[in-house]
Amino acid sequence: MTASTPSGSAAWTGQKGAPTRMLLLRHGQTPLSVEKRYSGLGDPALTERGEAQAASAAERIGALGGVDAILTSPLLRARQTAEAVAAVTGLPVEVRDGLIETDFGEWEGLTFVEARERDPEVFARWLGSTEVAPPGGESFAEAGVRVAAERAKIVADFPGRTVVVVSHVTPIKLILQEALASGSSILYRLHLDLASLCIADFFPDGGASVRLVNDTSHVPGDPS
16 A cells, blocks of 8 residues: 555545555654553653654655655653654654644552552543543543644645654544544544554545555564
8 A cells, every 4th residue: 555645536435536655654653651550641751662662664665765755742752752753754844733632630650550549430421421531631522623623734735645744643543533434433443553554544525435444564573
């Protein structure tokens, strides 16, 4: 598969015009991801393994070719991953605040079990509703509004172009949810590995097509 966008309709899907193709790249490993801890607005750097994952992803994207821009979350782990892509493609990196991870509030740095034990009632409601936020944090619904606005802006800014979007688990899931016109269950049931690549096309007529999900074929060994 190449990254270059189709010039006409999307064949049998019927959408018209050249889409904006998003290469959705999750950042590489950090110390918090090693320990399976909530990592929202905290700003850890990539581990040595995370840097290697980013480099492998960058080589993959460079081999695809046809990339017109690199957009990234402002958080360090995403920016480091984006810079690896920039080193291969020669493109500048543009920071987009709307691509930042969900704010997990007081659960930042906790494990799933620790958060559940700390706030059992809120945690149970959070698992059942995108409207519920962690204490002092952001709900998935609130994050969804922010990410949808950023997704629309990217399509408007890069019509018919291919862009690398370096972000985090929640924003990437939210973009895929919008592309698939799916329910909120995707946020709880879809798994995205570190340095994984997803590809989604967004057409000028409002249609969308998901072409790839959680591809880690470029990541050496276990992507966790």
